[in-house]
Every structure is written in structure tokens, then in C-alpha cells.
Amino acid sequence: MNSRPPVTPPESPSVTPPESPTSPERLKKQRTASLVLYIGLVLLALWVVRDFIAVAAWASVLAIALWPLLRKIEGHGWFRGRTTLIATVLTLAIALLVVLPVGIGIAQALREAHDMTDWFKTVQENGIALPDFVQHLPFGVQQVSAWWQANLAQPLRDSAAMKGLHSTTVMTLGRHFGARAAHAVMVFAFMLVTLFVIFQAGPRLSGSLSTGMRRGFGEAGAQLLQRMATAVRGTVSGLVVVGLGEGALLGVAYAVTGLPHVALLALITAIAAMLPFCAPLTFGLAALWLLSQGSVAAAIGLAVFGSVVVFVAEHFVRPVLIGNSTRLPFLLVLFGILGGAETFGLLGIFIGPALMTVLMVLWTDLVQ
Incomplete structure (x- = not known):
């Protein structure tokens, strides 16, 4: 009697079970895809507006x-x-x-x-x-007179x-x-x-922003948002207070030197002085007008007085006012105002100190 060896059935290929919709790996991929989608939509929305x-x-x-x-x-x-x-x-x-x-x-x-x-x-x-x-110029009288006669006197x-x-x-x-x-x-x-x-x-808007920052970045993120808002508020206050002060002081100088329309000139100077280093445009033009009228001493006095007022206000008073409200060092306030204006234009005057506040908070957290 012949015995045959047992026949073994061929092995079927191994099939990987489908990934469960609730598996951790699947959820991780979904969160990553959702994050990429959200970032793309936000960037698209920012590009549209x-x-x-x-x-x-x-x-x-x-x-x-x-x-x-x-x-x-x-x-x-x-x-x-x-x-x-x-x-x-x-x-x-x-x-x-x-x-x-x-x-x-x-x-x-x-x-x-x-x-x-x-x-x-x-x-x-x-x-x-x-x-x-x-x-009466101390030098260059002949050259200026010759140029004037050739170009403007005719x-x-x-x-x-x-x-x-x-x-x-x-x-x-x-x-x-x-x-x-x-x-x-x-x-x-x-x-x-x-x-x-x-x-x-x-x-409602303030509460939504605070809630969103707490959920996204924790309590530290909400506090950072509040400090940035304080920095912007302090910058605006410093600009307005210093601008009004410069306008008032230069308005007195306008009256002393005998300029017309003193109130209007003082108002324009105050508005210009709210922007860093814009006040010299106003009192500089006023000094040139006095010079053209022959009031050399008044023009020089106005230019010197205005320069001193602007120098003290822009380099000392304004940074101190903003720094006290934001608890920033003098140098960071000055760098924030000037660097922000150079980088972002007029809007950067307010953005700069806020960014310096973020830098100061990060540095404080790092060294503590």
C-alpha cells in the first residue's frame, strides 16, 4: 500500500488589516492634514485682504x-x-x-x-x-548775490x-x-x-481674543498679548503728550518772533510733532520765512530753540514716557520707535515698542 505525502495548501498572502478610523496613527495624520489646510487657508485669506x-x-x-x-x-x-x-x-x-x-x-x-x-x-x-x-551774511555774500542776480532778480x-x-x-x-x-x-x-x-x-471682541490666546498659548500668551497692548497704548500716549508739548513751546516761540497765524502754526507743529522728528519741518520753514523777511536773529533763535526742544523731547522725554508705561529700558524704547519707523513706516512707530516688549518678556523668561 503506497502512502502519499500529505498535501499542504499554499500559503495565502498576508493581508494587513485596514487602519481603524480611530487609531492614534490615523488621528495624527488627520490633525497634521487639518493644520496644513488651516495654514493654507489663512495665508490665502491674508493674501486676499x-x-x-x-x-x-x-x-x-x-x-x-x-x-x-x-x-x-x-x-x-x-x-x-x-x-x-x-x-x-x-x-x-x-x-x-x-x-x-x-x-x-x-x-x-x-x-x-x-x-x-x-x-x-x-x-x-x-x-x-x-x-x-x-x-549781513558772515561769508559768501558775493557768491550768493551773483547767483541771485543771475537767476531770481530778473x-x-x-x-x-x-x-x-x-x-x-x-x-x-x-x-x-x-x-x-x-x-x-x-x-x-x-x-x-x-x-x-x-x-x-x-x-465681546476683547474676551474672544483673550480666550483664544489662552487656549492656543496658555496663560503666558494671554499676558503677553496684554503687555503688547499696553506697549501700543503707552506709545500712543507718549506721542500725543510730547506732540502737544512741542506744539505749545514752539507756539510761544512763534509769537515771540512775530510770525503770523501763530495758533494755526502751533496746531500744525503739534500734529507734526506727534510723529518722531517731523517738527523740524514746521519750525524750519518758519525760520526760513523769517530769514526771507530780514529777521536774521529771530530766524536763528527759532531754529536753535526748536532744535533743542525737539532733541530733548525725542531723545529723553518721549522714550521715558513710553518706557514707564511698558517697563522697557530707555534704549529698547528708542530702538523700537526708530527701527519700527524705518522698517514698517509710520505704523512701525507703534509696532516697534510692542515687539521690543515681546523681546523683553522672552529674555526675562530665559534668565529666570
Whole structure:
């Protein structure tokens, strides 16, 4: 009897069981994919609204600066619960603070336009006479007098400078200035709308930001957000206080030197002084006007006095005011203001100290 060896069935290929939808590996992949998707959508949204990021940033800076006032008004009995009315009043106040000085300046310029037109016609026919102060200069009298006689003392109707006023370059510059002015008006209008929405949201927006920071970055992240807001608020306060102080001091100097329209010049100087190192433009032009009128001593005195005021205010008073509110060292405040302005422009004046606050917090956490 023949015995046959047992036949073994062929081995079937091993099949990996499907991954469970609730397995840790599957959940990890889903979280990674969701994070990539969210980041991509956020970047896409930022790219879509890229032209309005600066508008939202300006509105946020003003809202942070006025937030204590907003909360105080909300606590008043008559305004309690009337968020729309509060937002409207604060937004209109900001609009008036900007529009009113500009309107006063335009009205004053229109009143002076007739005199300027007559002066322009006169210099076209007769030229510009040599000012008396040139003869009292300590050096260069002959050179300045010769240049003035050759270029400005003669009738300017046929001069190259007058012909250039009608060139296509000047017209192009005029159109460019008009377009920039229209763009600035639109940006300001959108900023006011954004500011109104932020004010109207009120405490709900503040609570949402704090909750989001705590969930995403813990209690340390929420405290960092509050310190950055304090830095922005302190920067705005320092700019306004120092600007008003410079405007008041230089207004007294304008009155002493006999300049016309002292109140308007002081207001323009105060607004310009709220921006770092912009006050010299105003008192410098005023000193040049005095110089053209022959008041050499008054022009030199105004220039020297204004330079001292601006130097002390920009290098000592303003950094100290901002540093006390943010508890930042003097040097970090100065670097934040100047570096922020150089990197981000006018908006960087407020962003710089806030970033220096982050740097200081990180350094403190590192050394402790």
C-alpha cells in the first residue's frame, strides 16, 4: 500500500488589516492634514485682504489706545448697553481730530491764495529782489548775490524755472499727488469703518481674543498679548503728550518772533510733532520765512530753540514716557520707535515698542 505525502495548501498572502478610523496613527495624520489646510487657508485669506491689512492695523492701534476710555464710557449709567452709540461718538471724534486741522489748513491756504497769486504775477514781471539779510551774511555774500542776480532778480517769465512749471513732468507729479491724496482719503474712510466695528464689538471682541490666546498659548500668551497692548497704548500716549508739548513751546516761540497765524502754526507743529522728528519741518520753514523777511536773529533763535526742544523731547522725554508705561529700558524704547519707523513706516512707530516688549518678556523668561 503506497502512502502519499500529505498535501499542504499554499500559503495565502498576508493581508494587513485596514487602519481603524480611530487609531492614534490615523488621528495624527488627520490633525497634521487639518493644520496644513488651516495654514493654507489663512495665508490665502491674508493674501486676499493684503491691501487692507494696514487699515486694520491702524484701526487696531487707535482702538487699543482708546480702549480704557471705551470701558469707562460703557460703565456710565446712561451709556450702558448702547454700544452702537458709543462706537459712533468715538469714531466721529477721531474723524474730527483729523479732518478739522486739515480743513483749517485748507481754508487758511485758500484765504492766502489771492495774495500768493498776486505775488506770483509780480515776480514773473519784476523778479525777486535780493533780501537785506544777504548783505549781513558772515561769508559768501558775493557768491550768493551773483547767483541771485543771475537767476531770481530778473523777470522770471522767460526763465527755465517758469517754463518747467508747465512741463509734462509737473503735470505728471500733480496727477500722482492727486491719486495719492485720493488713496489716503479712501484708506482713512475704511479705517474709520473698521474702527467703528471694533468699538461696536466692545468687550465681546476683547474676551474672544483673550480666550483664544489662552487656549492656543496658555496663560503666558494671554499676558503677553496684554503687555503688547499696553506697549501700543503707552506709545500712543507718549506721542500725543510730547506732540502737544512741542506744539505749545514752539507756539510761544512763534509769537515771540512775530510770525503770523501763530495758533494755526502751533496746531500744525503739534500734529507734526506727534510723529518722531517731523517738527523740524514746521519750525524750519518758519525760520526760513523769517530769514526771507530780514529777521536774521529771530530766524536763528527759532531754529536753535526748536532744535533743542525737539532733541530733548525725542531723545529723553518721549522714550521715558513710553518706557514707564511698558517697563522697557530707555534704549529698547528708542530702538523700537526708530527701527519700527524705518522698517514698517509710520505704523512701525507703534509696532516697534510692542515687539521690543515681546523681546523683553522672552529674555526675562530665559534668565529666570
